[in-house]
Amino acid sequence: MHSRRTVESPPGSLRFDLGTRPHRPATRGRRDGADADELRAFLRDELAANTDLRERFLARVGEPTSQSVDELRTAIDRRFQETNPEYHVVFEPIDFTQWFDLANEYRQQGRYASAATVYRALVESIDDNMERVDGAYDHFSRAFSRALDGYVGCVATAERDVNAVTDAVAFLEERVTSGTPFLAEHFERAAVELREKLGEQSNE
Template identity: 70%
Template sequence: MDLTEGAVREICTDAVFERGERYLAEDRILDIHRIDTTVTAVVSGSRQYDVRVDLAVNGFDPWCDCPYTGPEACKHVVAVLLRCADDCPPDEGDRLDAALEAADADDLRGFLRDTLATDAAVRERFFARFGESPTRSVEDLRAAIDREFEETNPDYFVVFEPIDFSEWFDLAGEYRDQGRYASAAAVYRALVESLDENMERVDGAYDHFSQRFTRALDGYVDCVAAGDPDAEEAADAVAFLEDRTTSGTPLLSEHFERAATELEDTLAERRDR
C-alpha cells in the first residue's frame, strides 16, 4: 500500500490538491472506514458526499458522488487519501471475518435473504455469482439504466450531477469473474447505449460521464472477444459499433470507430491462431 502525498498529487490538479488539504484541516471527513484496501468515507461540502477509494489500485480508483466536472480526482477524494496517508483508518476486515465466523448459519442465511429481498443490486450480483439466472436482455438492462437518468433530475431534461453507475459495473465485473462473458458484454453494451443516447442531456460532470462511457465501451470489446463468439455473433457486435459511429452522439463517433477496429483486429488474430 504505497500511499504518499506525491502519489495523491499525481491524480489531481494543484488547485484541487490544495482544496483537499484544506478540507482535511477543517475536519470535513465525517466518517471513514476501511475493509482490506477499500476505504469508504463521508465528506462534508455543500452537502455530504460519499467517497470510495482502493488503496491497492494504481490511481486509487477514486469515486465520489459530488458534481465535480474538472480533470481527475475531486477535493473530497483528495482529502480522504491525504487522511489515509497521514493516519489510515484501521482495517476492519478481521472484525468482519470474525463476525461471519461467529454468526449462526440460519441467522446469517436469514439476514442475507432479507438483504437480497430488499436490495436489487446486491440480489443481481448474488445471482450472477451463485445462481443460474438467465442473462438479462440488453433492452431490459438499458431500460433500468435509462431510469437513472430520469430519476436523477425528474423535473428537468438536463442532468447536472454525476450518476453512480457502480451497480452496473459491479454486476459486469461479477459476470466476468465467473467467466460469463456474454452476460458481462450485455451489461456493458446497455451502459454504452444508455450513455450514448443520454449524453446530450448532460450539462456538467462531463468527465464523469465520458470516463464511464469509455470504461463501458472497453469492457464491451474485451468481453465480446473473451467470449469467443461465433461468426454471426462477432459480426453483430462489430456492426453495432460501426453503426454507432454514424447514428450515435457525434462527439463519441471516434470512440466507436476505434472500438470497432480493435474488436475486428482482436477477433481476426484469434481466428488466425
C-alpha cells in the first residue's frame, strides 16, 4: 500500500499534501465557453422580448435608441390607461422614473438626440393626457416641466443641423395652440429659447 506523499515546508509555512492537491478539470474551458454561449442566447432572447430592458441596455452601452417618439409615447400613454382602467380619470401620481432614467442614461453617454427622443415622448404624452388628471397636479406639472426642460436642453446641445432645430421649434409652437391650455406658456417659453439657439447657430 502506497503512503501519501507530502512536501515538508520550512517552519511557519504551509504544508502541501500532493495526494489531495486540487486540479483544473480538462473540460472546464469547454464548459465555460458553453456557459458564455448560453448567456448570450439568454440575453438576446430577453432583449428581443422586453422593449424596456432593450432600451436600458442600449443606453448603457452607448447605442442610440431603437424606438421612435411615437413608440415611446404609446408606452407612456399605456401607463395612464392602466392607472385607472375603469374611468377616463387619473387620481394618483404616475411613476415616470424608468423614462427619466433612460433619458438621463443617454445624456451621460453623450447620446443627446436619443435623450431628446425620450423627453419628447414624455412631453407629448403628459400634455395629451393632462385632461385625464384629477389629482396630484403638482406631480404631473413637475414631470412635464422636467421633460420639457430636458428636451430643449438636449436639442440645443445635440443638433448642429439648423433644420432639426427648426423642426423642434415648430413642434413646440404647434403645441402652444393645440396642447393643454395652461401648459401653453411653457411651450412658448421653450420655443423662444430654441429660436434664440437657432439664431446663435446661424451667426456662427
